[in-house]
Amino acid sequence: MTVTTSDIEKAAEVLRAGGLVALPTETVYGLGANAEDPAAVARIFQVKGRPPSHPLIVHIGDAKQLDDWVEEVPTTARLLAEHFWPGPLTLVLRRGRRVPLEATGGLQTVAMRVPDHPVAHALLSAFGGGVTAPSANRFGSVSPTTADHVRAELGDAVEFVLDGGACTVGVESTIVDATGEIPSILRPGGVTREDLEAVLGYSIAVSSASRVRVPGQHPSHYAPRARVVLVEPEKVVIEAEQAQELGHQVGVLLPTSIAGAAVKAHAVVAVPPSVAAYAHGLFGILREFDQRGCDLIVASLPMEEGLGLAIANRLRRAAGPRPS
Ligand code: TXA
Ligand code: MG
16 A cells, blocks of 8 residues: 555656556545546546546646646635645636646536645656546446555556555545636535535535536436435335345445344445545445445435535435436
């Protein structure tokens, strides 16, 4: 798990040569390429199996570099960057000329983020430029939160995997539309709505999962192989046992309110006791159900406040209709 200076140098060299590097961030692992190299960016889409209309996030090492990448930084965006960078916040701003359209799926806006992870920071400093990095998983599946998840899912398709240990936050960054003076949340994530509102001094909108703002978004995303069914906490046991009796291999994500309840199912995992631990463990738990051979996961939604908003968003999308 120790990343050496020579690993960082090698990884930066891979990026300069147009290759792909998997890198740890505080949220999830990213699949990185030189943002200014359209051929390298194209390989990201190819390796992920992601539609090219689906825009990427450009990662930079320092908030001071923001003006090099975007056309205009509204006062509100500047304020949010000052407060939350480095950290799990992504700001959507007007695209600067340096950003190729391949990275933005043809949009005139670009998503920017300064990650808060020593390995990501070291790589971005050594490389010097911007790194486009979507989560390092196949399109539609669960984001990786360890280097092993990345290797299991992408294997040889990536030239270099930097192993920085398990990601601390565990869910992706919060994406904020900051093109205007009044921002809105496009995807809830590691920075909570409450944190943003405390800095802004007013409440902000969260666009609903059904409102498709970005081309190429599927309702089902962050999805394990097993089908996910969401029910009220008090219905989890009965729902799971009925499905198990019908012949399913059921995985149960047991809500805290019924912790310790006996369930006849294939695999039972208790929801971690704090919301931060839940976010940290969520994607690993979904992967574990797949590994243990579950074909159905029964879960319920947490309170949609704080990090619970991002967890509920990921669970809803995991339970959404699958593309046929
Ligand atoms: O935490 C994260 O954000 C991780 C780590 C690796 O940084 N990255 C990540 O990337 O989650 P990805 O590609 O899996 O999700 C980024 C999302 C896209 O699905 C898209 O919806 C949104 O960011 N996005 C990117 N550019 C955008 C734009 N110009 N306008 C609106 N949404 C955009
Ligand atoms: Mg992703």
